[in-house]
Amino acid sequence: xxxxxxxVEGLRRDYRTAPITEQERTMCDYVxxxxxxxxxxxxxxxxxxxxxxxxxKGILQITLIASWFNYINRVADALGVGRGNPAEKx
Numbered sequence: 001x002x003x004x005x006x007x008v009e010g011l012r013r014d015y016r017t018a019p020i021t022e023q024e025r026t027m028c029d030y031v032x033x034x035x036x037x038x039x040x041x042x043x044x045x046x047x048x049x050x051x052x053x054x055x056x057k058g059i060l061q062i063t064l065i066a067s068w069f070n071y072i073n074r075v076a077d078a079l080g081v082g083r084g085n086p087a088e089k090x
Contacts, residue, residue, distance in 0.1 A: 026052040031066040038067075 010018030015028045030049055033040050041063075049059050076082065 023052045023054075027054070027062055030062065034063065034066050035070055 007019060011020070015032075016025065020028070026048055030041065030045055033045060046059060049062070050056075054062070
């Protein structure tokens with residue numbers, strides 16, 4: 001949570017150019033890889049996280065949180081959450 005609107009807008013536009021730390025950017029790189037194709041999360045990807053200062057517990061937490069958001073968003077998308085009630089459409 002942040003009240004920094006410029007940070008939020010920068011992240012929304014492109015996290016790679018947003019005003020975040022290199023550690024945060026490395027975490028985002030991993031989360032994007034996890035979201036697009038989890039099979040691509042190789043030992044080298046984990047090594048990059050460790051080199052950025054994350055320990056195994058932190059890596060597990062990042063993975064679990066990102067995976068949960070991916071899961072719950074797919075459930076919401078499948079059920080049409082946010083699209084309104086399909087029965088009300090003309």
